Amino acid sequence: MSVLPDRDGQRIVRCSGEFDAETLAPxxxxxxxxxxxxxxxxxxxxxxxxxxxxxxxxLLLAARREHDVRLVGLRPRGRHPHRPGRLGTVSRIMCGAR
Structure with missing residues (x-):
């Protein structure tokens, strides 16, 4: 994971790897x-x-209370059907009003 320099009131975070309760801290x-x-x-x-x-x-749902949260690079649904927890359905949850 890397955080790009903040600019114009926005922060871009490049996420990589796996995210669960043990790896979410950064x-x-x-x-x-x-x-x-x-x-x-x-x-x-x-x-x-x-x-x-x-x-x-x-974490994303909590962040919506403070920020306009945008997700970039979501995978199409079904790309990894054998892996639970894929992000393909998160966009529907995140698209509602804050």
């Missing part, structure tokens, strides 16, 4: 510090996320 820190710095928009590039469980979904 992303949570990036989200938490964005709130401290009055970042309005949080953009998460999830192209390189191999797996995510409900811990990531919970």
């Amino acid at each position: 992303l949570k820190a990036a989200v938490d510090t964005a709130a401290d710095l009055d970042i309005d928009r949080l953009i998460l590039d999830v192209r390189r996320v191999a797996f995510a469980d409900s811990s990531l979904l919970n």
Whole structure:
């Protein structure tokens, strides 16, 4: 995971690897510090996320309280049918009003 320099009230986070309760801490820190710095928009590039469980979904839903959260690079549904926890359905959940 890497955080690009904040710019124009937005933070871009490039996520990679797997996200579950044991590996979520660096992303949570990036989200938490964005709130401290009055970042309005949080953009998460999830192209390189191999797996995510409900811990990531919970973090995204919580982040919506403070930020305009955008997800970039979601995989089409069904690309990894053997892996539970894919992000393909998260966009429907995240698209509602804040």
